[in-house]
Amino acid sequence: MLTVKHLAKSYDGEKKSLTDVSFSVQPGEVTVIIGPSGAGKTTILRSINQLIRDDDGEILFDNTDIRQLNRAQLRQARCRIGMIFQNYNLIEPLTAIENVLHGCLGTKSNLAGIFSIYRNREKEEALKLLEKVGLAEFAYQQCRNLSGGQKQRVGIARALMQQPKIILCDEPIASLDPKSTITVMDILRDLATNDGISVLINLHQVDIARSYADHVIGINNGQVVFDDRIQALSDTAIASIYQKDANSEGSVVHEF
Amino acid sequence: MIKPENQISIPTRQPAGPRLSIPLRFRDRRRVTILMTLIVLAYITLATLPTMIPSHFKLGTALTSFAENIKIMFWQPHLANTTFITLLGALGQSILLAFLTTLIGSVLAFFFALASTRRLAPTYLVLGIQSLMAVIRAIPTVLWVLIYSVVFGLGANAAVVGITFHSVAYLTKVYADSMDELSPGIIETMQAMGLKKSAIIRQAIIPYMMPSYLSWTFIRFEINFADAIAVGAAAGAGGIGYQLFMSSSFYFNFHEVGVMVYMILAFALVLEIISYRLRTATN
Ligand SMILES: Nc1ncnc2c1ncn2[C@@H]1O[C@H](COP(=O)(O)OP(=O)(O)OP(=O)(O)O)[C@@H](O)[C@H]1O
Numbered sequence A: 001m002l003t004v005k006h007l008a009k010s011y012d013g014e015k016k017s018l019t020d021v022s023f024s025v026q027p028g029e030v031t032v033i034i035g036p037s038g039a040g041k042t043t044i045l046r047s048i049n050q051l052i053r054d055d056d057g058e059i060l061f062d063n064t065d066i067r068q069l070n071r072a073q074l075r076q077a078r079c080r081i082g083m084i085f086q087n088y089n090l091i092e093p094l095t096a097i098e099n100v101l102h103g104c105l106g107t108k109s110n111l112a113g114i115f116s117i118y119r120n121r122e123k124e125e126a127l128k129l130l131e132k133v134g135l136a137e138f139a140y141q142q143c144r145n146l147s148g149g150q151k152q153r154v155g156i157a158r159a160l161m162q163q164p165k166i167i168l169c170d171e172p173i174a175s176l177d178p179k180s181t182i183t184v185m186d187i188l189r190d191l192a193t194n195d196g197i198s199v200l201i202n203l204h205q206v207d208i209a210r211s212y213a214d215h216v217i218g219i220n221n222g223q224v225v226f227d228d229r230i231q232a233l234s235d236t237a238i239a240s241i242y243q244k245d246a247n248s249e250g251s252v253v254h255e256f
Numbered sequence B: 001m002i003k004p005e006n007q008i009s010i011p012t013r014q015p016a017g018p019r020l021s022i023p024l025r026f027r028d029r030r031r032v033t034i035l036m037t038l039i040v041l042a043y044i045t046l047a048t049l050p051t052m053i054p055s056h057f058k059l060g061t062a063l064t065s066f067a068e069n070i071k072i073m074f075w076q077p078h079l080a081n082t083t084f085i086t087l088l089g090a091l092g093q094s095i096l097l098a099f100l101t102t103l104i105g106s107v108l109a110f111f112f113a114l115a116s117t118r119r120l121a122p123t124y125l126v127l128g129i130q131s132l133m134a135v136i137r138a139i140p141t142v143l144w145v146l147i148y149s150v151v152f153g154l155g156a157n158a159a160v161v162g163i164t165f166h167s168v169a170y171l172t173k174v175y176a177d178s179m180d181e182l183s184p185g186i187i188e189t190m191q192a193m194g195l196k197k198s199a200i201i202r203q204a205i206i207p208y209m210m211p212s213y214l215s216w217t218f219i220r221f222e223i224n225f226a227d228a229i230a231v232g233a234a235a236g237a238g239g240i241g242y243q244l245f246m247s248s249s250f251y252f253n254f255h256e257v258g259v260m261v262y263m264i265l266a267f268a269l270v271l272e273i274i275s276y277r278l279r280t281a282t283n
């Protein structure tokens, strides 16, 4: 499904943020990336849909290297890659259903985008997805009036509207209370199990990873230091993932 | 979590002598420069003021005749050389001039703003367009109308083009500023979903900038109304400004000027009410 090989990235040309990162993600599985702050988790995730241009390596998505695509091809590939953010990034003045419908605009014409023209089938789909994330009665609410947990669920519905093969989540629960955290993680788990979508999540909470992940990738100082099933994630493995590296300033051991 | 370097620390550079109080900021050169400039300007003003007043000037006479004219304007307004209907038509002309220039200006400025916001445009376009607009803005509207009257002749055409010109420069700046305020993450999110640029503009940028678009456009309408009056007098563009010019400088009839001032004030009041409504509706 998604295979990353020898990925390398440096923002300033000197300090390497990623050195030779390789891993792969299976359909129907929740894969969690953990690692100390500044390790390179966000950099990996944003390289996958090329929001940042990496320096070297291969990112095979459906057997094509996403790094080699031209602008139009990249836009098409992005239509099938969902993304979920810590701060939701919804269009707050618009309603929940309008935000969800944005998910299908990538494959539609300029005119449809400019005049918000959607087929009835698409509107029904959007309502169905809002129902799926438990927000049916909020469809016509402005997103700025929703709570954090509700916003994140609108974000998920928007990603699902893309009919994605993979969903990338950059710390999706970092701003949420414990109850919303469970709701959001349950939905993401369900998408992998029942819809066969690959879910790739950056997390800081090891306990959440334990209860939801199939596979764990540990990153430290821009390198993969752990890549195994969740069952293999022992306390010593966690300690080595989070160990302070002399070279990586600002890395922090998270306590739970 | 606060890193040690982010914690508030007391400045290590202390003023000399015994420490009586902790200063809130260091003496910086900018504040000294500003103070010096103000002192110099104040001196120049005081020194040149006497030379500006003509020798035959008598303050007492001037004040009483000023009060007399004010009284004529505001307590005894009535018409002599024109009819109320004519003036109403002239006021309508000025309003339409302001409306037309604001409308054309805001549409053009919207596209210029898209081409010069840091959120969408490359740096060379941002710098290029914004500096060009700054130059256009630096020259007053009335001057632009006079410049265009070289091409079109004095009259309404030059007024429309000149006022529009300055409106575009003004609105491009404020629209682009409000687009710049949008968080880059929002646009990135839309790009990550594979949206085309047109869809991003329509679905993300416009919803966020709509309130400021409306209020800035309205402010510009008020400015254009004032400019339309001034231009009516200065460039013969017609409207209430031209009538004002005729009554005050041609007929010397301050009773009539009073009527027109009241009409303009009434319209300004209407604008104020609309803008208040607009503000409360969009917030
Ligand atoms: N835009 C940028 N410009 C320069 N350096 C950057 C940029 N973004 C990230 N970096 C650097 O790259 C490294 C990896 O950052 P990244 O954001 O991927 O870490 P992370 O694992 O997501 O951390 P966190 O858990 O705090 O989100 C860090 O050292 C960071 O300083």
Ligand SMILES: [Mg+2]
Residues within 6 Å of the ligand: A041, A042, A043
């Ligand atoms: Mg991060």
